[in-house]
Amino acid sequence: MHTLTPPYPNPINYLNRASHSVIRVSPTRFRVKCSYGFETAGFSQGFGVNRVDWQSSNAILASKVMSQQEDFPAGGSGDNNVAAVNGNNAAVTNLNLVPVKQEGNNSKPLPPKPLSISDLSPAPMHGSQLRVAYQGVPGAYSEAAAGKAYPNGEAIPCDQFEVAFQAVELWIADRAVLPVENSLGGSIHRNYDLLLRHRLHIVGEVQLPVHHCLLALPGVRKEFLTRVISHPQALAQCEHSLTKLGLNVAREAVDDTAGAAEFVAANGLRDTAAIASARAAQLYGLQVLADGIQDDPNNVTRFVMLAREPIIPRTDRPFKTSIVFAHDKGTSVLFKVLSAFAFRNISLTKIESRPHRSRPIRVVDDESEGTAKHFEYLFYIDFQASMAEVRAQNALAEVQEFTTFLRVLGSYPIDMTPWSPSCPRED
Numbered sequence: 001m002h003t004l005t006p007p008y009p010n011p012i013n014y015l016n017r018a019s020h021s022v023i024r025v026s027p028t029r030f031r032v033k034c035s036y037g038f039e040t041a042g043f044s045q046g047f048g049v050n051r052v053d054w055q056s057s058n059a060i061l062a063s064k065v066m067s068q069q070e071d072f073p074a075g076g077s078g079d080n081n082v083a084a085v086n087g088n089n090a091a092v093t094n095l096n097l098v099p100v101k102q103e104g105n106n107s108k109p110l111p112p113k114p115l116s117i118s119d120l121s122p123a124p125m126h127g128s129q130l131r132v133a134y135q136g137v138p139g140a141y142s143e144a145a146a147g148k149a150y151p152n153g154e155a156i157p158c159d160q161f162e163v164a165f166q167a168v169e170l171w172i173a174d175r176a177v178l179p180v181e182n183s184l185g186g187s188i189h190r191n192y193d194l195l196l197r198h199r200l201h202i203v204g205e206v207q208l209p210v211h212h213c214l215l216a217l218p219g220v221r222k223e224f225l226t227r228v229i230s231h232p233q234a235l236a237q238c239e240h241s242l243t244k245l246g247l248n249v250a251r252e253a254v255d256d257t258a259g260a261a262e263f264v265a266a267n268g269l270r271d272t273a274a275i276a277s278a279r280a281a282q283l284y285g286l287q288v289l290a291d292g293i294q295d296d297p298n299n300v301t302r303f304v305m306l307a308r309e310p311i312i313p314r315t316d317r318p319f320k321t322s323i324v325f326a327h328d329k330g331t332s333v334l335f336k337v338l339s340a341f342a343f344r345n346i347s348l349t350k351i352e353s354r355p356h357r358s359r360p361i362r363v364v365d366d367e368s369e370g371t372a373k374h375f376e377y378l379f380y381i382d383f384q385a386s387m388a389e390v391r392a393q394n395a396l397a398e399v400q401e402f403t404t405f406l407r408v409l410g411s412y413p414i415d416m417t418p419w420s421p422s423c424p425r426e427d
């Protein structure tokens with residue numbers, strides 16, 4: 001197993017260790033060498049040895065994104081400051097939202113296509129505005145989360161989570177904002193797996209109240225519906241409400257909530273409703289058949305902000321640290337790891353386990369009893385302390401003794417914005 005030493009014995013090293021240089025190992029391959037000894041690898045279509053060369057010699061995607069945006073100047077749709085999600089205007093007011101074409105008006109712009117895997121190649125920087133990748137299309141909750149995290153950023157839609165990771169790795173975007181868990185639907189496992197596969201750092205979190213609406217074409221009534229489509233998380237978050245509304249119809253999963261709304265509108269589907277935000281209704285010309293249909297009015301999704309470099313951990317405000325670890329003797333290590341935090345009075349805010357995909361099964365032979373097949377796991381833990389705190393450094397030093405693999409995913413400020421739950425649904 002690949003073993004990593006904890007990268008943060010003290011805050012100074014945390015910084016030093018984060019620095020890295022790009023090394024060209026072949027004409028089409030580069031490697032990022034980090035000062036703390038482990039490496040991340042990547043590919044490009046040809047680049048110079050420094051970042052500027054590398055960026056400017058590979059201008060394909062950002063130019064594509066930019067030319068789409070130049071075709072659709074800010075304010076073209078009048079939607080740039082729409083902030084209808086959850087009624088929380090402060091959350092997204094300054095985000096440069098992507099303009100969307102209005103029905104029957106050819107002078108209005110088309111929405112840019114979300115980035116897909118085939119679009120990805122390194123690109124030059126355009127201007128100083130922070131470019132924030134999210135998964136989905138305009139009107140998705142992830143876009144609102146990107147706006148809450150980076151109010152002056154430029155939101156870049158991506159068609160898959162992995163594309164958002166790669167967009168940051170390839171300097172097409174500066175940050176990615178991705179969902180990791182919802183208070184009703186639970187963890188977004190895909191992003192836990194991708195956090196490990198990629199070398200980005202968690203630099204912040206945002207918690208977004210998620211207020212779902214049932215959307216259909218104008219004139220459609222509930223009785224006409226034979227199908228409800230949405231992101232699987234949104235379907236899970238509205239399961240009971242749909243039943244209460246008498247909608248015992250087929251439920252189908254699609255890539256994102258706003259994409260579901262767009263699909264209903266684009267295909268003129270009069271038998272299908274989408275679960276999505278009020279902003280998606282506005283963007284795609286749908287009516288709201290039911291408002292606030294999440295099973296719990298306090299429905300919240302937690303997103304993480306990802307960057308190529310970690311931030312400097314501090315102690316002047318509440319911080320959280322996310323780690324992932326494994327042990328080749330399996331789950332027996334978990335108790336010891338938890339005690340390293342308990343003894344230091346460090347609260348855990350989240351624990352998640354995922355299959356250890358490079359070694360999913362451990363076979364234990366017992367001559368008298370037979371062969372046991374134990375499943376192997378990676379454990380993800382968030383704890384409430386900053387890596388600038390000695391108690392957190394000591395806890396991790398101890399955890400390292402018990403584990404064969406340990407990585408700090410990031411140490412970052414806790415989202416402490418005032419609580420503003422979604423409006424309760426009126427039954």
Ligand SMILES: O=C(O)C(=O)C[C@]1(C(=O)O)C=C[C@@H](O)C=C1
Nearest residue numbers: 140141142179231233256257301
């Ligand atoms: O589909 C969207 O609108 C998303 O932003 C994705 C997503 C998710 O993955 O959980 C984000 C927030 C809600 O929990 C529902 C869906």
